[in-house]
Amino acid sequence: xxxxxxxxxxxxxxxxxxxxxxxxxxxxxxxxxxxxxxxxxxxxxxxxxxxxxxxxxxxxxxxxxxxx
Amino acid sequence: xxxxxxxxxxxxxxxxxxxxxxxxxxxxxxxxxxxxxxxxxxxxxxxxxxxxxxxxxxxxxxxxxxxxxxxxxxxxxxxxxxxxxxxxxxxxxxxxxxxxxxxxxxxxxxxxxxxxxxxxxxxxxxxxxxxxxxxxxxxxxxxxxxxxxxxxxxxxxxxxxxxxxxxxxxxxxxxxxxxxxxxxxxxxxxxxxxxxxxxxxxxxxxxxxxxxxxxxxxxxxxxxxxxxxxxxxxxxxxxxxxxxxxxxxxxxxxxxxxxxxxxxxxxxxxxxxxxxxxxxxxxxxxxxxxxxxxxxxxxxxxxxxxxxxxxxxxxxxxxxxxxxxxxxxxxxxxxxxxxxxxxxxxxxxxxxxxxxxxxxxxxxxxxxxxxxxxxxxxxxxxxxxxxxxxxxxxxxxxxxxxxxx
Numbered sequence: 526x527x528x529x530x531x532x533x534x535x536x537x538x539x540x541x542x543x544x545x546x547x548x549x550x551x552x553x554x555x556x557x558x559x560x561x562x563x564x565x566x567x568x569x570x571x572x573x574x575x576x577x578x579x580x581x582x583x584x585x586x587x588x589x590x591x592x593x
Numbered sequence: 594x595x596x597x598x599x600x601x602x603x604x605x606x607x608x609x610x611x612x613x614x615x616x617x618x619x620x621x622x623x624x625x626x627x628x629x630x631x632x633x634x635x636x637x638x639x640x641x642x643x644x645x646x647x648x649x650x651x652x653x654x655x656x657x658x659x660x661x662x663x664x665x666x667x668x669x670x671x672x673x674x675x676x677x678x679x680x681x682x683x684x685x686x687x688x689x690x691x692x693x694x695x696x697x698x699x700x701x702x703x704x705x706x707x708x709x710x711x712x713x714x715x716x717x718x719x720x721x722x723x724x725x726x727x728x729x730x731x732x733x734x735x736x737x738x739x740x741x742x743x744x745x746x747x748x749x750x751x752x753x754x755x756x757x758x759x760x761x762x763x764x765x766x767x768x769x770x771x772x773x774x775x776x777x778x779x780x781x782x783x784x785x786x787x788x789x790x791x792x793x794x795x796x797x798x799x800x801x802x803x804x805x806x807x808x809x810x811x812x813x814x815x816x817x818x819x820x821x822x823x824x825x826x827x828x829x830x831x832x833x834x835x836x837x838x839x840x841x842x843x844x845x846x847x848x849x850x851x852x853x854x855x856x857x858x859x860x861x862x863x864x865x866x867x868x869x870x871x872x873x874x875x876x877x878x879x880x881x882x883x884x885x886x887x888x889x890x891x892x893x894x895x896x897x898x899x900x901x902x903x904x905x906x907x908x909x910x911x912x913x914x915x916x917x918x919x920x921x922x923x924x925x926x927x928x929x930x931x932x933x934x935x936x937x938x939x940x941x942x943x944x945x946x947x948x949x950x951x952x953x954x955x956x957x958x959x960x961x962x963x964x965x966x967x968x969x970x971x972x973x974x975x976x977x978x979x980x981x982x983x984x985x986x987x988x989x990x991x992x993x994x995x996x997x998x
Contacts, residue, residue: 536947539708543873555700556707556952581937582944 526565527588528573530558534584541576541585548573558584605902606643614638615646616887616910619985626989627914630887634915641901648677650908656919656939658899659911662890664944666691668898669909671946674889676908676987683784686828688836692945697821698829701813702949705806711952718957721748722964730968734975734997737849738842742994743768745961746841749953750834754794755805763790772839772988791830795823806833837950840886841957843990847883848958849965851929853974853996861931863966869959875931876959881938882929884913885989888942913939914989972998 528548537556541549547569550559565573577585602611614633619626633654640654653659662669670691672684684690687698704710725744729735747764751757756764767790770783795811802808810829815821852859865871892907917938918926924935941948948954975995982991 536944537703537707538941538943538947539952540877542708543870543877546870551708553704553707553709555703556709575934578935579937581939581947 526567526570526573527563528560528565528577529563529586529588530560531584531586532557534582535580536582536584538581540579540581544579545569545572545576549576602643602645603649603904605904610639610642610901612638612642612644612652613646614642614644614652616652616912617647617985619981619983621981623983626983626985626991627885629985630912630915631918634918641899648908650676650910651903652910652912654912654915656916656922659913659916659939660943661898662909662911663888663939663942663946666945668893668896668903669890670893671695671889672891674891674908676889676910678908683788683828683831684824685832685835686825688832688946689828695945697815698825699945699949701810701821702806702829705809706949706951706953708952711956714953715956715960717752718749718960719964721745721752722961723968726964726968734995737994737996738846738991739993741961741965742842742845742849743838745845746838746957749957750837753805753833754807754830755798755803756794756807768834768838771835773984773992787831787834788827791827791834795826795830833950836948837954839988839990841954843885843988844880844883844954844958845961846991846994847885848879848962849996850974850991850994851879851883852962853972858929858931859966859971862962863970866963866966872959872963873955876955876962877936877938878929878931878933880940880955880958881917881923881933881936884917884938884940886940887912887914887987887989889987913942969998972996 535557537551539551539556541558542551548560548562548565550561551557552559574587577587602608612633616629619629623629641651641658643649643651653662671689672691673689687695722745725741725748729740735741743765744761747768748758748761751760751764767783767786770779771787774780774783794807798805798808798811802812807830810826811820813821862872862875865875888911890909890911892903892905892909894905896903917923917940920926922937941951973996975997978995979993982993984990984992
């Protein structure tokens with residue numbers, strides 16, 4: 526599973542970082558999302574999905590399969 | 594209720610979209626100023642309506658429309674938006690300008706308010722909170738607003754701006770007038786006072802730069818290596834002053850009011866004192882349910898939205914508290930669920946103007962609560978609350994809140 530962030534949409538709410546710091550961080554310049562591991566392990570799937578659903582901008586999405 | 598006024602809608606507003614609603618007026622005896630907004634929804638008024646009060650303005654009541662009001666700056670601008678209109682009004686920088694101009698100061702301020710930067714402030718915030726609590730913890734009670742909720746964010750502002758804490762009373766005074774005076778002359782004088790303080794502050798930081806935010810703003814250079822226009826610098830200071838004080842104070846007031854009457858909530862947060870991630874999750878729900886800001890926008894040009902005619906310079910209010918309890922978005926929207934999983938609240942807005950201080954605000958609320966609960970784990974509302982302490986407007990809240998323990 527892979528998570529993709531759209532930096533044009535991200536406004537730096539950092540909800541993803543709060544909810545799943547294993548996969549999401551934020552940069553020190555604009556405070557926008559930094560995806561630490563876009564291909565995340567299955568045990569983090571619930572947390573990543575929660576982070577995606579909590580993004581107030583809808584800037585995150587999960588893509589199935591490595592080709593996505 | 595007798596209808597005291599004869600509505601005379603602007604000619605582009607159909608009569609069925611007119612509602613008699615004054616968001617500054619809180620009925621006598623109403624404990625929660627946000628209730629007037631939720632009553633609108635309960636009464637089933639149109640989700641987009643127009644009120645002739647306060648110079649006349651639209652109100653959006655649906656989450657989706659409120660989000661649209663935030664996102665679409667080409668329709669709904671942040672430039673010169675006060676309701677009722679105040680002329681002249683400072684161009685609050687960068688909140689009061691639209692992209693792309695907005696980006697200049699946003700970029701300048703952003704690094705100082707990132708989650709990373711705010712995490713580094715944690716220990717200072719905690720020390721400050723403890724210092725303030727020390728002054729009243731042994732007294733068995735306090736006026737939460739005067740003794741804690743207004744002091745803490747104001748002292749934090751002074752620290753950020755590299756000003757000594759001795760100036761706290763002076764800043765509490767001018768902030769008090771700014772947020773609560775309705776007298777036009779006093780307000781005009783107060784704006785002058787605030788700008789005089791900012792002028793003096795930035796001049797001093799130009800001569801003797803420090804590591805504070807004010808020094809950074811004054812030292813910043815534009816793409817051509819020049820200092821930003823002086824008026825923009827002052828307006829940026831004004832924004833930070835206006836945005837970071839009353840909002841935090843009243844959010845805290847709402848939260849403590851809830852904690853004082855809800856033993857399970859005190860227990861919930863006490864059990865998470867040493868687990869900041871879990872604590873923050875609970876705070877997030879309190880931010881959703883206690884959204885104190887009603888945000889203004891100005892219509893940029895004539896257009897139709899959802900079949901309704903909007904005219905250039907129409908004002909619009911986006912009440913966050915209403916968006917945050919929209920049943921189409923939130924499960925059991927009126928219920929406070931500290932373990933709520935999906936919580937896309939708009940307390941800090943969305944889109945390009947997302948509150949730049951949101952991470953600091955949340956950290957301030959979190960730290961002030963952690964330190965309080967460590968020192969004063971149990972407390973309740975005192976019996977002698979002041980009448981008519983609740984106020985409405987662009988920031989809703991309370992002028993006093995008596996607690997005891």
